[in-house]
Amino acid sequence: MxxxxxxxxxxxxxxxxxxxxxxxxxxxxxxxxxxxxxxxxxxxxxxxxxxxxxxxxxxxxxxxxxxxxxDRLQTAISSPWRQLVAEHPDLRWDTLEFRRELEGATAYYAALRANASDLEKIEGIVKRLTAAYDTGEKEEEYRADADFHAAIAEASHNSMFLYLHSGIVRMLREHICLNLMAMEDPTGAVTGHLRQQHLGIWDAIRAQHPDEARQAMLAHIDFTWSELARREERRASQ
Amino acid sequence: MxxxxxxxxxxxxxxxxxxxxxxxxxxxxxxxxxxxxxxxxxxxxxxxxxxxxxxxxxxxxxxxxxxxxxDRLQTAISSPWRQLVAEHPDLRWDTLEFRRELEGATAYYAALRANASDLEKIEGIVKRLTAAYDTGEKEEEYRADADFHAAIAEASHNSMFLYLHSGIVRMLREHICLNLMAMEDPTGAVTGHLRQQHLGIWDAIRAQHPDEARQAMLAHIDFTWSELARREERRASQ
DNA sequence: AGCGGAAATTGGTAGTACCAATTATTTTTT
DNA sequence: AAAAAATAATTGGTACTACCAATTTCCGCT
Structure with a gap:
């Protein structure tokens, strides 16, 4: 029936x-x-x-x-917001703060619900990412990094997280130089930290430890921001 | 042409x-x-x-x-997202799950950043709420409850949280009988729990304990859902 | 390597045929 | 004559085919 x-x-x-x-x-x-x-x-x-x-x-x-x-589904959610962000730079911080919560949640639920196919996909991206770290290909590193976060959002198996994530990321790409980070790292220390953080997130997800995954993701986001802020600061003072 | x-x-x-x-x-x-x-x-x-x-x-x-x-008036000028939520029951769960994260975050940041004005406003709502509990005015209780959550979102001082919060709540109001809870509580046990939970959230925010506030809010949301689920279940079995 | 045109692919529209549910009509029964 | 049953006609639901128009793909030619 x-x-x-x-x-x-x-x-x-x-x-x-x-x-x-x-x-x-x-x-x-x-x-x-x-x-x-x-x-x-x-x-x-x-x-x-x-x-x-x-x-x-x-x-x-x-x-x-x-x-x-x-892209209507994404713009339906983020469109009015995008206009506001474009006009009010203060809102940028609010957006970043929201993204922090969102990514923490996607990592949590990815660790909780990722299936074999999800894990396989993420693992492939992690391999690309580490390879890019080794060879120093900044462009590929940046792409793989973005794919990594997107794959985790997908593995969270929550459509709302997924759409908000892609919407936010796209919006941030418009207003913030996201690949600023990958550009300036003379000693390679930052890259080393990033590699460690990504692997930590991946391990927690693969081991199905939701709380661990969330904490690892939050730490990673915090690290990223502080590095971004340091660079912007230095750039502003110059 | x-x-x-x-x-x-x-x-x-x-x-x-x-x-x-x-x-x-x-x-x-x-x-x-x-x-x-x-x-x-x-x-x-x-x-x-x-x-x-x-x-x-x-x-x-x-x-x-x-x-x-x-005869359904064309109030169906709804967003595509809303339309999808209306028809895909799984999405409703996704939405609730997102709301859980969102409310947890608003409580956290409200505890972190609420100013005197925010606290005063929330306190007023809490008084309305407890009064409604005492007198048993279910309508007023429901309104005050909604105001309570909205005030916390406002006190988080993050425009994005606030924006998404009001959007989500509006959507949920359409698809879920939110005031179902307030209707059926013969022994008054549920009302007792709700009062305690709301006061717990309020205390944590007033004391500026972010993590506590988040945990209290999450527990409150979880309780609300389980109660809603119980009622839906019972209704379905009848 | 670059270019141009033929061929295959893809959405857009039309038409026909048949099934299934409903309604209207006729026939039969009481 | 009225009610009930059987039948026919109507209507939405689905499938299939055929053809047109826009686009892409691909092959041969220069």
């Missing part, structure tokens, strides 16, 4: 992909014909579902190209 | 009928096949348009009978 129409079930199935992170913003959906076959429904039903999500602004389609995931 | 798809134009045409009064509430729309012919489009497009309006709650269809104009 499904009681829900096929088109409706199809819509929900698509929504799940939008929510659980398997189709991030910008993803091109499989072709309608493919979706219809893989989901075992007619292309009509797929189109009805897609049309509805397009109407909500969650998807948009380009004729001849494909259907894509819009 | 239509620039809009046929299905979209069809949807707008249907919307016009809903808005200009030619199809009042309860009206049975012409059959899909008829609409398709009179509007000069395929039945597919008509169905896509109708499906979208059904999703918004403006129409509903009875298999074999027809499509009807819903």
């Amino acid at each position: 499904a009681s829900h129409s096929v088109a409706e079930q199809t819509r929900r199935a698509l929504e799940v992909h939008l929510l659980d992170g398997s189709w991030p913003v910008g993803t091109r959906l499989p072709a309608e014909r493919v979706l219809a076959e893989t989901m075992g429904v007619s292309r009509n039903s797929v189109r009805e579902a897609i049309f509805c999500l397009k109407d909500r602004g969650l998807l948009f389609s380009k004729h001849g190209s494909g259907v894509f995931v819009s | 239509a620039s809009h798809s046929v299905a979209e134009q069809t949807r707008r045409a249907l919307e016009v009928h809903l808005l200009d009064g030619s199809w009042p509430v309860g009206t049975r729309l012409p059959a899909e096949r008829v609409l398709a012919e009179t509007m000069g489009v395929s039945r597919n497009s008509v169905r896509e348009a109708i499906f979208c309006l059904k999703d918004r709650g403006l129409l509903f269809s009875k298999h074999g009978s027809g499509v009807f104009v819903s």
Whole structure:
């Protein structure tokens, strides 16, 4: 007794992909014909579902190209906020403070709920990260660092954490020079600390120790900020 | 140069009928096949348009009978996120989980940064709350409870916490019977616990003990949820 | 290596056919 | 004649095919 129409079930199935992170913003959906076959429904039903999500602004389609995931969900949450942050620099600190809480929570729940696939993904990123530390490729280090935090948010298996996280990170990228850190580290001491912190977070998650993971993440964020603040200070005084 | 798809134009045409009064509430729309012919489009497009309006709650269809104009006013100008929360029960849990973290943080920072004015305001609300407990005015108790949490969010002196807090609370109010709790408490035991918890949070904030405040708030939220869950469970089994 | 055009892919629309639920109509029964 | 049952017609739900238009991919040519 499904009681829900096929088109409706199809819509929900698509929504799940939008929510659980398997189709991030910008993803091109499989072709309608493919979706219809893989989901075992007619292309009509797929189109009805897609049309509805397009109407909500969650998807948009380009004729001849494909259907894509819009960023509306993120902007819906962070858009009014973004304007305020742009105009009131004081709010930047509030944002950072919120991000601290958010990342602590994602680490906690990632340690609590990460499945084998999540762990595998994170482990791969950790390997990229350590490799980048070793070779000193700052660009790759920065990318892997961002991926690391995103993968943890995904592994927390909480859609709200996930969307707020990506929204916040994107916003911070606009207003703050996030890769400032990776640039200036003559002695390599900072890099060493970062490596240790990331591995600590990873160990806690892999060992499924939620409280440990949260503490490790909070310590990491605090360290990052203090380093960023030191650099900004030095830059301002020059 | 239509620039809009046929299905979209069809949807707008249907919307016009809903808005200009030619199809009042309860009206049975012409059959899909008829609409398709009179509007000069395929039945597919008509169905896509109708499906979208059904999703918004403006129409509903009875298999074999027809499509009807819903009486639900189009207050459904809701954000995509809200729409998703309404339909995906899992998301409700995600939201609650997020709220838990958020309220814990607001309590923490309120204890850290509340000024004299904040404390005075919270104290006034606490007095209202205890008075409501004593007299048993459930309505006033519910209002004061909400004000209490809002005042703490305000006292955290973080605009982002405040912004998200009010948004989350508003959303939860729509999808969850928040005042369910205040209704059923024959022995008064629950009210007793709530009073104690609120006072505990208040004491920690007043004493400027951030960690204590966070723990007290988390315990309070957890208690509230378990009570809500118990009631929903009991209601479902009946 | 760069360019251009053919071919494959993809969303957009239309049309047909059939199923399932409802309603209207006719027939049968009492 | 009225009620009940069977039947036909209507309507939404789903599937499939076909074709168009925009885009991308890829191959051959220069």
